[in-house]
Structures are given as C-alpha cells and as structure tokens.
Amino acid sequence: MALIRLGIENYGVLELNKVAALKTGQIESQTLLSGRDFTSAAPAENGMGVVVDKVAGEVKLPTATSGPIYLVATVEARYNQFKQGLNTFNHYGDDEAPKLPLLNMGDTFTTNTVCFDIGSATEEFADEAAAKTALAAYADTAVYAIPSANGSWQITQDGTAVAAASALLKVIKVYTLPDGNYGLKLEVLRNNREAV
Numbered sequence: 001m002a003l004i005r006l007g008i009e010n011y012g013v014l015e016l017n018k019v020a021a022l023k024t025g026q027i028e029s030q031t032l033l034s035g036r037d038f039t040s041a042a043p044a045e046n047g048m049g050v051v052v053d054k055v056a057g058e059v060k061l062p063t064a065t066s067g068p069i070y071l072v073a074t075v076e077a078r079y080n081q082f083k084q085g086l087n088t089f090n091h092y093g094d095d096e097a098p099k100l101p102l103l104n105m106g107d108t109f110t111t112n113t114v115c116f117d118i119g120s121a122t123e124e125f126a127d128e129a130a131a132k133t134a135l136a137a138y139a140d141t142a143v144y145a146i147p148s149a150n151g152s153w154q155i156t157q158d159g160t161a162v163a164a165a166s167a168l169l170k171v172i173k174v175y176t177l178p179d180g181n182y183g184l185k186l187e188v189l190r191n192n193r194e195a196v
Helices: 128-136 159-164
Strands: 002-005 014-018 049-053 058-060 108-111 114-118 144-147 153-156 167-176 182-191
Touching: 108 167, 128 153, 128 167, 144 159, 144 182, 153 159, 153 182
Parallel strands: 114 153
Antiparallel strands: 002 114, 014 108, 049 058, 108 182, 144 153, 144 167, 167 182
16 A cells, blocks of 8 residues: 555645534643654644554554544644745654644544555555545545544545544545645544543
C-alpha cells in the first residue's frame, strides 16, 4: 500500500464544526510529540488523527491496533510577517505539545489532511482525479475516512478496511476551505475507546 496525500498547498488546515471535546474537556494538551514520528520532513499538521501513548508520554502516529484517535487542532501561530496563513502551521520535534481533542461519535470537522491508497493490489483509486471523482459522488456512494499510518485521514470505500478501522468517519460534504484548498467535511461514526 502506498498512501498519497491529496494535493494541497503547504500543510493541513482544520476547521472545527462540532467537536464535543471542546465542551467536555476531553482535550490532551500536555503530551509532547514523538520525535521519531514527527520530524521537520514529516511534521504534525492540523487535521491529522493521532494517538496518545500515555505510558510513553508521547503523541504518536496511529497503527492498525491504535487506541482512541485524537485530532490535531492547535491554534495556528504567526511565524513571521512573510509566512502567514492557516496552511503554514505545523509541529515537529519532541518539545512540542499540540492541542488534541478526543474524537467522539457525531463530531464533525473539515480538513484537507487526507490521503488515498495507490500502487498496490488493494488500491482503490488510480490517481488523485479518480479519488476526487469518488468524493464528488459521496452523496450517492458513501466514502469513509479511516486513520492512516501517516496521520492523514485515508479515504476508502473498501468494506474490509471500514470494518477493521480503529476509528471510522464519513464524508458528509466536499468543499473549499478558508485558505482556498480542497477539503472534506467528516463526521465521526465511531472511535475505539477500549485502550483509554
């Protein structure tokens, strides 16, 4: 399996629509990023799905057996006058602690931190154009998003992948984000809580 990110400018953007953790206080904000999982070449971006390893005291990328999924939702910082905007923000290194609301059933958010499978026996989409064609028809044929090994939400219509996923989200709208990039509005259908 080769995961390919949908083409965007710079880094992922997130727009919180309805996230219960903001009211319930289910937010992790004092756990540092794993320096192995998040580097300058592969930083944590807003909109990613991640896990909190409370034993190791680190925020990590999800695996197939990951526990509950948290959403990277850190308020964007202004680096300098020449580098502004929602899509210029990221975290990396083991001295950063992002804001991570726990995803709950019924939560909705919009992001462009999305990928798809290509180049393997199980590939679903031949290229980005095919993925966007499937996404355009989400109202007729359901498109789901599941956690991926790179933190992006992997879009899929594969029933086996949907059944096995530790968290399952559904595409409920396709539109343009405030920074002008293509984005998906996702609704959380389930989040594995057994590991909490």
